[in-house]
Amino acid sequence: MTAVAEQPLTLQGIASPNVVVDPNRFYPATRKLTYPMQSQKAITGLGSSDSVELRKTGIVAGLLVRVTGQLQFGGTITGTSMTYRFPYNLVKACRVSANGQSNLINCTGQQLKAFEFAGNTDLSDRGVLRSVGATTHNQGTLSKACENWGQVSTNIVGPGVTVPATGNYDVELDWFIPLAADQTSLIGAIFAQTAATNLTLEIDWESQANLLSLGGSATFAHTLQWQVQGVVYSIPVVDGKAVVPDLSQFHQIAGFRTSALAQNDNEILLPGTGVGRKLMRVIGSISTGTAPGTPLAVTPANYNTMAWRYGGNDTPEAFASGQQVRSRNEQQWGCDFGRFWGLWGWDFVSEFAVRDIVDEGSVSDLRLVVGLVNAPTTPFAEVAQETLFAAPVGA
Amino acid sequence: MYTAASQYGVQPQIPGAAAGAAKPTFGLSPGGPDDKGGVAGLVNPRNPLFVFGVLLAATFGLIGVSGSARFGPAKLAADLGKA
Numbered sequence: 001m002t003a004v005a006e007q008p009l010t011l012q013g014i015a016s017p018n019v020v021v022d023p024n025r026f027y028p029a030t031r032k033l034t035y036p037m038q039s040q041k042a043i044t045g046l047g048s049s050d051s052v053e054l055r056k057t058g059i060v061a062g063l064l065v066r067v068t069g070q071l072q073f074g075g076t077i078t079g080t081s082m083t084y085r086f087p088y089n090l091v092k093a094c095r096v097s098a099n100g101q102s103n104l105i106n107c108t109g110q111q112l113k114a115f116e117f118a119g120n121t122d123l124s125d126r127g128v129l130r131s132v133g134a135t136t137h138n139q140g141t142l143s144k145a146c147e148n149w150g151q152v153s154t155n156i157v158g159p160g161v162t163v164p165a166t167g168n169y170d171v172e173l174d175w176f177i178p179l180a181a182d183q184t185s186l187i188g189a190i191f192a193q194t195a196a197t198n199l200t201l202e203i204d205w206e207s208q209a210n211l212l213s214l215g216g217s218a219t220f221a222h223t224l225q226w227q228v229q230g231v232v233y234s235i236p237v238v239d240g241k242a243v244v245p246d247l248s249q250f251h252q253i254a255g256f257r258t259s260a261l262a263q264n265d266n267e268i269l270l271p272g273t274g275v276g277r278k279l280m281r282v283i284g285s286i287s288t289g290t291a292p293g294t295p296l297a298v299t300p301a302n303y304n305t306m307a308w309r310y311g312g313n314d315t316p317e318a319f320a321s322g323q324q325v326r327s328r329n330e331q332q333w334g335c336d337f338g339r340f341w342g343l344w345g346w347d348f349v350s351e352f353a354v355r356d357i358v359d360e361g362s363v364s365d366l367r368l369v370v371g372l373v374n375a376p377t378t379p380f381a382e383v384a385q386e387t388l389f390a391a392p393v394g395a
Numbered sequence: 396m397y398t399a400a401s402q403y404g405v406q407p408q409i410p411g412a413a414a415g416a417a418k419p420t421f422g423l424s425p426g427g428p429d430d431k432g433g434v435a436g437l438v439n440p441r442n443p444l445f446v447f448g449v450l451l452a453a454t455f456g457l458i459g460v461s462g463s464a465r466f467g468p469a470k471l472a473a474d475l476g477k478a
Contacts, residue, residue, distance in 0.1 A: 023396040023397055023398060024396045027396065027397075181403070182397075182402065184397070185397030185398075185402055186397075187397065187398075187399050187402055187403065245397070246397065246398040246399050246400075248399050248405070249399045249403075249405055278403060278404075278405060280403075349403070353402060353403045353404065354401075354402070354403065354404040355404075357403055357404055359404075388399065388403055388405060390405075
């Protein structure tokens with residue numbers, strides 16, 4: 001009898017000997033691990049980038065990024081205000097590369113927040129008091145109660161808020177980077193157990209000029225620090241074999257920006273669509289006015305026709321008013337995204353993914369129809385797609 | 396249990412396929428375990444091209460097909476092409 005060597009399984013492009021794909025055995029035997037992948041350290045600086053190579057162990061389902069520190073205003077504060085890039089677009093761009101796939105995640109901090117709420121409807125911003133513009137609101141802010149947008153004594157700051165006084169404002173912000181499309185099944189999670197694995201997180205910090213407008217005699221400094229925590233699942237050994245769940249798919253959130261917008265219907269073509277990809281969600285917003293811009297609230301006064309379209313003129317879903325999209329989004333996500341942040345989106349997985357998910361192989365020229373009631377001033381749209389696509393060999 | 400196919404309707408992956416490798420949008424062949432490729436597939440009687448080829452050849456006299464059956468005194472015969 002001739003012994004035949006067992007062909008090693010290749011997971012996400014990584015040869016993985018002695019590993020079998022067996023979700024039935026994996027789930028009861030694995031253990032959830034949450035541990036630091038980068039200890040707390042000062043950010044390189046506003047307008048700069050930080051990167052970290054993440055630990056190569058287990059199956060990585062997500063990353064928790066925390067920013068903490070102080071915004072320190074001095075001098076004469078008159079004329080100082082925060083922009084609508086603050087606080088969540090402090091993370092100007094978040095990029096994760098894994099196992100040879102560059103930019104599995106590549107979007108803004110604001111978009112990460114939106115996807116976090118969309119993917120986890122147990123989260124709620126209702127009842128969380130935050131200052132937006134000239135008033136305080138208790139919903140639609142995308143803020144968790146444990147966060148702090150900037151506070152010293154009774155003085156608080158927020159997007160569009162005039163900084164009331166000098167002082168050191170405490171800040172506490174967090175973002176969740178969903179490497180897995182689903183935190184229960186771990187579909188889309190990253191196989192990180194071998195030395196051949198490459199897993200890198202890079203964050204671009206927004207510039208000071210885009211985060212705040214400083215009065216002529218005011219000064220600004222900060223003591224912001226960041227840290228990264230990994231949400232990892234161990235790879236259990238069952239009957240002498242390491243078992244893993246279905247890792248046949250990569251999960252991607254990829255953002256893009258366009259300024260080609262005008263009054264009435266705009267057709268925004270989604271880049272990178274193709275055979276083998278499934279569109280889970282797409283979330284966008286439009287900002288207008290003086291740089292860095294103010295989000296256009298999703299109201300009937302601002303938006304008319306909202307739809308998604310493909311091919312010549314196939315339009316599976318359409319609404320006559322932005323208000324209807326905002327209402328639909330709140331139904332699906334439990335958060336009024338459109339109120340301050342001007343976010344709107346299409347969700348193809350929250351109700352029944354097998355039925356609703358969009359197979360990009362059968363929808364050529366996939367695009368969003370965004371109808372603007374008024375002619376926008378220096379507009380730009382920021383859109384992010386959440387997709388699944390085939391990992392290089394999986395289950 | 397959870398798989399990409401059961402949860403998102405994603406097609407199971409073929410070992411060796413590259414990331415994002417093109418797959419047919421619509422099925423063009425009946426497939427199945429007895430689906431043959433190459434010359435074997437070409438001369439498979441289930442292949443409509445093979446049936447069409449036989450009819451074409453018979454029509455132009457390249458091949459002949461004939462058959463007969465006898466039921467007592469009655470005889471039934473038919474031929475196509477140069478039998």
